[in-house]
Amino acid sequence: xxxxxxxxxxxxxxxxxxxxxxxxxxxxxxxxxxxxxxxxxxxxxxxxxxxxxxxxxxxxxxxxxxxxxxxxxxxxxxxxxxxxxxxxxxxxxxxxxxxxxxxxxxxxxxxxx
Amino acid sequence: xxxxxxxxxxxxxxxxxxxxxxxxxxxxxxxxxxxxxxxxxxxxxxxxxxxxxxxxxxxxxxxxxxxxxxxxxxxxxxxxxxxxxxxxxxxxxxxxxxxxxxxxxxxxxxxxx
Numbered sequence: 154x155x156x157x158x159x160x161x162x163x164x165x166x167x168x169x170x171x172x173x174x175x176x177x178x179x180x181x182x183x184x185x186x187x188x189x190x191x192x193x194x195x196x197x198x199x200x201x202x203x204x205x206x207x208x209x210x211x212x213x214x215x216x217x218x219x220x221x222x223x224x225x226x227x228x229x230x231x232x233x234x235x236x237x238x239x240x241x242x243x244x245x246x247x248x249x250x251x252x253x254x255x256x257x258x259x260x261x262x263x264x265x266x
Numbered sequence: 267x268x269x270x271x272x273x274x275x276x277x278x279x280x281x282x283x284x285x286x287x288x289x290x291x292x293x294x295x296x297x298x299x300x301x302x303x304x305x306x307x308x309x310x311x312x313x314x315x316x317x318x319x320x321x322x323x324x325x326x327x328x329x330x331x332x333x334x335x336x337x338x339x340x341x342x343x344x345x346x347x348x349x350x351x352x353x354x355x356x357x358x359x360x361x362x363x364x365x366x367x368x369x370x371x372x373x374x375x376x377x378x379x
Binding site for chain 2: 157159161194195196197198199202241243253254255256257258259
């Protein structure tokens, strides 16, 4: 079993929809949680970063972490065609020496205009 | 300013050949990471460099893989006697310090025939 599980999709939604992307994990030591967006033929770029449990909002994006359930989510409100990309969750047990991130497989999102 | 650059962007090689992949990190970034992204898989950590410290090679899948970082800047990932299962996108990332955001390059897409 992988340390981080993520449904690969693809997830196809109409423009304006609310999108929910999720990851589950098995390592209870993870404390730092990130969401990356990766466009085709590009490297991942950091979208959201959360420490421990709770919610964090940034514009149309909201990240949620539930450590008791080992479950994290990314919500995208008013989705746009430009949001079409692969979304990768990543996590780590430390942000100190050797911040080796453990990634999910990524979910392909397609927003139709 | 310039981001992380990688070369070549694409590499096709025959099984058994050696390949070298290059990464130019963001100027001044002391931490440098290599990841591998296989089809349908998340990013897999390979190796980490921090300043002049000995690299963390714990993610290298076999002794055919090696990497060096010259002068604390440019890094080269070498794969000897390539196998078909080495086909993947190899991503490099750098950060200002180990506990800061990792910025990714566009990757090198390696195809082993």
